[in-house]
Amino acid sequence: MAVKHDAVVDELRFKIEKIVQLYIFSxxxxxxxxxxxxELQAELENAHKEKLELDRKLKITKVANAISGxxxxxxxxxxxxxxxxxxxxxxxxxxxx
Numbered sequence: 001m002a003v004k005h006d007a008v009v010d011e012l013r014f015k016i017e018k019i020v021q022l023y024i025f026s027x028x029x030x031x032x033x034x035x036x037x038x039e040l041q042a043e044l045e046n047a048h049k050e051k052l053e054l055d056r057k058l059k060i061t062k063v064a065n066a067i068s069g070x071x072x073x074x075x076x077x078x079x080x081x082x083x084x085x086x087x088x089x090x091x092x093x094x095x096x097x
Contacts, residue, residue, distance in 0.1 A: 062076065063077050063080050
């Protein structure tokens with residue numbers, strides 16, 4: 001009877017050790033994945049900032065082309081200029097008060 005109990009205890013010990021090893025491995029994998037997530041989030045943020053900057057430069061280039069007559073869509077440039085003039089007028093009015 002004691003031999004049977006010893007065998008059961010040994011089997012339980014083996015299974016517990018295996019579970020502990022798997023748990024430790026899972027923790028290590030989790031840390032690696034968390035690190036990769038942070039790295040990818042930083043990369044995504046940089047790409048987003050770069051996209052915004054390129055969009056801004058594209059808009060400026062389109063307006064410059066429209067003003068110089070190189071673009072057939074000069075109405076967009078006129079609208080942009082009118083908007084800027086209105087903003088400047090508002091600033092001047094605020095300064096005069």
